[in-house]
Amino acid sequence: MSSGSPYDMSAVGPHRRAEVLRRIRVLDAYLAGEIASPEAIAELGLSVPTFWRLLRVWRQSKRPDLIGASGRERKPRIPVTPDQKKIIEEVERTHPQTPIKQLAALCLELAAVRGVEMPGGKNIRNYAGEYRRSHGLRPPGVHDIILGFCAIDIPIEHPEHGVIAPIMSILLDVGEAPIVLGLSLTLGEPTPALAARTILDGIARADCPRITPARLVELPLGTDPTWQALANATSDAGLPTKTQLLRPRSGQKISALLGKRPAGIVLFPNLTARAAGERIIRMRPGDPISLENAETMLKARLARAFPGMRMAITNDAEARGRLSARLHDIAIGVE
Template sequence: MEDLDLSQIDPLRRAEVRRRVEVLDRYLRITLPTTADAAVHAGQIGISVAQFYRLAQAWRIHRDPKLVGAGKRGGRRVRRDGVPSSAKRIVSAVMDDLGAEASQQDISREVARRCQGARIPTPSRGAMWTYIMDARATAPIRDDEPNRVVVGRLWVKLPTAHGGNSVFPQIALAVLLPDRLVLGLDVSCEHRRKASASMALARAFASMPSELDDVEIVIDPGDADDVAAVHLARLGTMPRPSKTSVSRLLSANLGRRLGGLVLMHRGHSSKTSGLLQARANSAVDCGTARAEIERAARAHNEILAEMRSAKI
């Protein structure tokens, strides 16, 4: 099969796209295909003969994988949360006043107080979480804070094959604050192997200019031994474990997405099976997962670079 550009196809559906392309190419290689041939090949894809004829013609002319019919997990659903626009304006105002890094509890408490004062319904806890996480991802870049590199772990909602099952990959990220740039990362697709904080930090150091050598490194206490050698080699000191929650810092600055991939701040907050129920979906291999995560980090950094350029 020719090399296909599947970069615009959902990673979970690329295997199904390849399979459908093989079916279409087998059919198109038949010199004088009959209706029976079309029926057999249509059945292999799971569509009617009439649909198959249209699909085969489109594939023969354009050879565009997006036309094969498995490029998206489904149309984006519009969730009607019943929250009045006036309440949403209050949420935005509170986020502006308290800052996106404020705790969800503090933001929710202030939103409830203002909504009660205005005699309008207070958004639900789920709606509040969505608003807060989205606001964190798009908040303006702050210039009034010292540089810090936060090193911690998250999970990516991308089912990845491992040992006959599937897992959500864990990633160790080194994020420069307040810029929110991802400077380094490491990926683990194995249940028992943590993503390496030291590798993420080493890659961050490799990409950092020398003027950032006085930057504070924020790490979890449990990672102090892991990053000690890397920290000592670059900064000449041993790392000091953070007294604040690294997970909360990452959550407050990245929100719920990284370059289009959904982030999870707890490893067991959902199961891979829910995303693999659709027939067209299949778990990706670890190499694909790693490539997708690295692509997402680059896209995330490019968006932030555009935000900073627009601010200047």
């Protein structure tokens, strides 16, 4: 126990302890009925969804290290002004294939020349992503197949942790707009087996032959050797495969491609790399749904939100058969 606190603060950084204790006092006051939720939310300075998630985590775990706090005052959100939007849109038009992070740096350079004060990098990236989605993610005729993961705000009952946000594994055909080829959900964490099941889903649900060959197939790459086996399987099928290291914020790529609320489903990219016990979400009126029903519902909603024909990953039937066999082995843990 840390001095002056009834809670074990050993896993909390010294610079965060004062703020964590403040949050705990407010949460305990709410649980004791001393203050109402609007007062607690205002006192903590959190959004309503964040408050309820934090409350559930604290109620179930009583672990101070899960009550996030940077120890620094949060910067206020600043809207993007019309002049700032013009800078971002001009840079996006002249650099349509530049990664969003690099695009933000170019925006700052142009703004400095023109004497326009810009918002923070996150606001620039968010607006650039919105603008890019509304004007086509890829040039006409260019298609990339991208597999990624993201936590989503659908309440699923976990046998140990209560209601949590599941992880969505999604295979996208990214042209001028994204089309969902395959999708799987899990209560666990991103794995090669989950990725393999998602690609198999995309193979099974194809509507038509591929009209435009994929420029690349981008797959995640983790430390488990099976991740490389997954990439080898697509490469050996004749698909131009590229890997991207799995990182704590890898879920933000899916958010950038689909938006923050695709089909009305809130994405939690910053929760994607967390364990199930750290993805606890507030329960809404009604019961949690099963993972199978959630997957069916999500596929239908995303298909309506991003309409289009699901093209086959490859038109080579023999290569597709070999790929399916290897993916099946990975999905069941043989390879």
